[in-house]
Amino acid sequence: MTPFASSDKIPATVSKSAPFDLETTVAGDVSVVGGVALGEKLPTLEQVRGPGAPRRFALAAAETVVGRGQQAHVTIESTLLSRRHVLFRRSGHELSLVDLDSANGVFLNGVKAHAALLYEGDTIQVGDVVFVLHEAPA
């Protein structure tokens, strides 16, 4: 399912030679994090605020780390983010997040959360970065 190991550094933008078909998975200006099976519909993080916004990241891998460090799968240049700030996890149809003991915390819909299950429309704030979660379409 996932040609990239979760610990691999994933390119922020996937080239047309990537081993999957973006056209059938996600539409719009999307960077894909992790691998995608052909035709698989993906949950996405829509970044609506912070450095680099607006843009979208598809959560293709089982685990995706967001942070400012090179060890993160999604790197965002913000001093308010820890190097490895928050982990997004996919397990079947379940999406969740875990705060990786970040300095400034993770806020889910305005509540400082250590861990949580995620659903359509949830707002996740890390430092000055705000994401809106979109579940994969049915």
Next chain:
Amino acid sequence: MSAPIFVRFWGTRGSIPTPGHKTRRFGGNTSCVEIRSGESELVCDGGTGLRELGLELLQRRQPPRSVHLFFSHMHWDHIQGFPFFVPAYAPENELTVYDPGSGRVEELLHGQMRSDYFPVNFSDLGAKIRTRHFEAETARVDDFEVRCFEQAHPGRSFGYAFELGGKKIVYATDSELDRLLVNRDETERDAEKLRRLPSELVACVAGADLLIADGQYTDAEYPKKVGWGHARANTVVDLAHQAGVKQCAIFHHDPLHSDELVDQKIAAAKARLAARGSSTLVFGAREGLELKF
């Protein structure tokens, strides 16, 4: 310095489990909240959320596992998960069940596992299970200081305040706060007036980092539910504001409430706090949410 306290919601629904797509975000399992710090594992209520917590504990903690179980009361939606709490079946584990008032907690747990209701008898559970009575209002549980207080609910219920390392978590479900108002006449004339609660109750909740409280009803719903033992969410936030609570989790959601209706109930509670200029943060408790203190 104490280890951090983690609070996780395993079941937030009131009265009866409500699985399905309309309740998936806030969850359909009945009352169960985990409070843990270091090696201490405390659980509030054994609603159907307890089943999944039990499975998680098998993964997370090595035996022998020690779990402290606090029941607010023994109505169905607070005990139904107990027979499915897998750690209770393993002889190396130890459960301490707290009985704040009735003296019948163990008898009632036995009762719901009679063969008329369930295929395994309580006496066949392998774990060492002991009942501990609150000799006074407070008890020491590992490094936690736990205070219990009686609430307004048919057949009695109890709330608990857990304190550790300067942090305070209060679990107060199944309490009809609206029957306790000290200015009821005034608030019936003007629903926007602050609903004042007795000073003893405010003291129990005072300064909590987190208040988890039954706010099952909207103001509009409550008049038809008087005497059923549950509170209006707007009354809960008035208590939280009076008590200087930092965060208030509205809990025990009505089984008739979809996620959208819970959202509306919380939005009304937020607006009420905002109108008072309150610093209290309110949110709807939802399954899977874990907070760190």
